[in-house]
Each structure stands twice: as C-alpha cells, then as structure tokens.
Amino acid sequence: MRRYLPAPLRASLSRLKRRLARRVVRSAATADKYRYVFIVTYGRSGSTLLMSMLNTIPGYRINGENNNALYRLHQAGAAIDRASREHSGAEHQSARGAWYGMPRVEPRKFRQELVDSFVTHVLRPEPGDRVLGFKEIRYTKSDMPDLADFLRFLRGAFPHSKIIFNHRNVSDTAKSSWWARNERSVEKLKIADERLSAVAADKRHFHFYYDEIDDSLENIRALFRFLGEELDEAAVRRVLNTRHSPAPAKYAIDTPPAPREGSSAESRSSRQPQ
Template sequence: MADPVTLAQRARSVQRVGRRLLARRARRHEVEKFIFVVGYGRSGSTLVQAILGTMDGCHIAGENLGAVFALAQAHARLADVAARYGLGPAPPEHPWFGAFEIDPDSIGRRLAALIVDEVMRPPRGTRIAGFKEIRWLDERQDLATSLDFLKRYLAPARFVLNVRDPEAVVRSAWWRDHPRDAALAKIAGWNAALEAVAAADPQHCYLLRYEDFTQGPDRLAPLFAFLDESFDRTAIDRVLGCRLTHAGVPS
C-alpha cells in the first residue's frame, strides 16, 4: 500500500492535470472561428501564416507533418465501418462485432477537441485558431476528406488556398533536387487542384496568389474582407517587409 505522502503527491498530480484540461477546454470555447492555410513547399505559406497573425487574437500554429490529415482519415474509416457493418447488433463471434457501437459524430468531436487542445494549443484570449500545412496535396493524403472533416467539426472554418507560379517555386533551394520538368508539372497540378476547390466552395475557401499579395498590403484587403476581419495595413506592411527564415524546415 502506498504511503500517505505518495498518495498526496498522486492526488496533487491528478489535480494539476485536471486543471490543465479544464483550462484547455476553456480556451477552446473562446475560439470564434478557425482558419487553415493550405499550401505546398515554397508556396509562401509561412508568409501567409505571419500575415494572418496580424489579426487581433489570432493564433495560427505551424505545420504538424500532416498528422491532422491522418486523424481525419481515421475518422472517415470509422464512419465507413459504422455505415457498412454497424447497422445492427451482432453476436461476439461476428467479424464486425462492436461496429454497431461506433459513433462517428462523437469520435469526430473528440478528435477535433484533441486537435485544438494538443496541436493548435491556442493561448488564453484566442479568438481565431488554426494551422498552416504544406502536405495537403501529398499523394498519401485525401484533400477532400481533410477539408470536410475540418469544416464539419471545427466550424466555422475558412481555408486560405495559397498558390504560386511554378517557375518561381522550382527556383527555390528546396526544389533543387527534383527533376525540373516533373516539379513544374506537379506544382501546376497542385495549383489546378486548389483553384478547383476554391471555385467549388467559395463560402469556405479563398484562393490567394503569391504574386498578387507580395505586390503590397492593399492586395490583401479582399482576403480580410472574406475572413470578416479588420485590415491592419501598417502591420501587414511590416510583415511583408521582413525576411522570413525557415531554419531548415520546408514551407
């Protein structure tokens, strides 16, 4: 049996964990909207992240190696299991025993809470939370599944789809080791995919071209109108005037 001191230490540890969980939950409920930056390597997504950070109470987290997309895909698979094999109770010897108990909506809400609390981790006072990622279009990902999950469980959600001229992208050091023609074709395909997404869902998606907004702050006014946020020209001008460093991390 544990001694009284050990029991007291365990109790205090449990209390600390409980307080942290409650604090995170409180911060989650302070968030009014979510914004996600959709880009690819050297599309300008880090600059877009910084521009969005000029909004009052905005916390746009950095990349997560596509971990959020894996959670969205896991949710989609479980929803498929429930739809196909969870139509009614099954005996213990059935290969899909337990599928009837799967609740996709409950799983989606809990995964969304996990994403906010443990991936975005918005500080107290955050009105707008989100993240930027460059792996939305990787072959291993399903863009539509990820967008649908975030729109449903982190609403209201808005997506800034960041594209750039393929010729400018392939000139960056990050693309140096890729065969030029293959890289140009891949980036052009990604641009076309994001343009199609924006055209199909203008309520949630805004197409932002690097060549446009780097011409000056005023080119970003329509983006802020789309997001229904104040446009701070001075703050954005400062961001555009700063040279960004990536510390060896692709973005």
C-alpha cells in the first residue's frame, strides 16, 4: 500500500522535481541543442513588442536585452584567436617568451565554451524550450563598429539561428525618450538603420518594419512564415493590445471608450515603444 503524503510535502516534492529538471536542462545546454532567433535593432524601435509577439509561439523563449554581453564574449574569443595565430611560435614555448603559454591555448574550445555558458546561464532554457534568443538594441556604430564581424560570429556560433532586423521610422524614433535629448539622434539613427538595411534578406535574415503593422497583420504573417511557425492570431492581437508598447499607427488597437475629462486614465498617445 502506498504511504499517504500530506499535501504540503507533495507540493514540496513537486517543486523539487521541477528544479531538478531545470538543472538537468541547463547543465546539458550547448549551442547546437536549440534553434535561435536574434532581434537586432536600435532603441525605441518597438523591439519589446516584437519580442512579445515571438513569445506567443509555443516553445519560444526570446529574452530581453543583456547589455551586449554576447558581443563582449565575441570580442574575447576574437582576441584569443588573434593572439594564438600571431604568437604561437617556438619563441613562446619557454617562460622567456613574452607570450609564454599561448602555443597551448585552444581558441576554438574557448570560444565554444563561452557560447555554451551564455546559453546555459544567460538564456537559461527551461524544459520544453526549442527556440532561444534575445533582443538587443546596442547596434549603433558607437556600440558596435564591427557589425559584420559580429553577425558572422552569430551565424557561426549558432548554426541553427535566424536574425530579425527591426526597423522603425527614424524621425519618429528620434523623438522618443532619450533620443529626443540627443542633438544628433536623427543622424545616428539613420546610420544605424542603414547599416542594418545593408544586410540582404535571405533564409537566415529578415527585415521587419514596425510601422507596417496594420489590422491585416500581413507583415507579422510574413515574419512567422520566415520562421516556419504557425501564427496564433488571437495571441498576437492580445500582445498588440497590451500597454507595454503602443499599437503602430496603422493598427486599430482594441481600447475601451475614452475616459471622461479629468480622468486619470492614461491615453494611448502617452505610450512609447521600447
């Protein structure tokens, strides 16, 4: 006869099982275990809205920003790779060499373990996840002068990945939040947008335009076709109607009647994209 377990104990055991399952998933996480989607853009472009729409897809875990952490890991890997190529001669085999120890360095393994660690500890997959990724806004020229090199790294380090370039009208973006305080915002955003636009669309790269979202959801449907995923229209419309980001001008957001004069309710026009 099975021994009876009190409800609190059963609940504790259930939580423990879930924690152990998550640990098993994370300890085994490597870059080639999952598919990936990366959102590449600049600030105030509607990228949080895009991220939320992608997270309506079952099995997707697209995280928010991480302060360009993966770019720093790319730089670390590139630095070791360059040092290994340039300073692995016989003169560095002994302790008399300025680059002593460099001939023994394993750049490829170092880079791969950086990537695997990023997946395990930053993206943090959960049981049931099949597509991981994140959105990042730090792709202006000052943030990342070597954009082409980083995109090449992304494609190589995450072979089953797709990249979405998110665009928004530069003039509107320049009026939003911190950009409005920058005298050169239009110039900087134009350069940033042109750099992203220069990457050709193909089976791994897609250009998404925030301002083209309308009631038909056609550009969202095109995005989901690019990803090979089914569109849950009701779920996507719920995201579009959620306050974390405004509905683009062409989309008729489902809002309650306007508040009476003097009401403290926030108007739609006061919302700003992320």
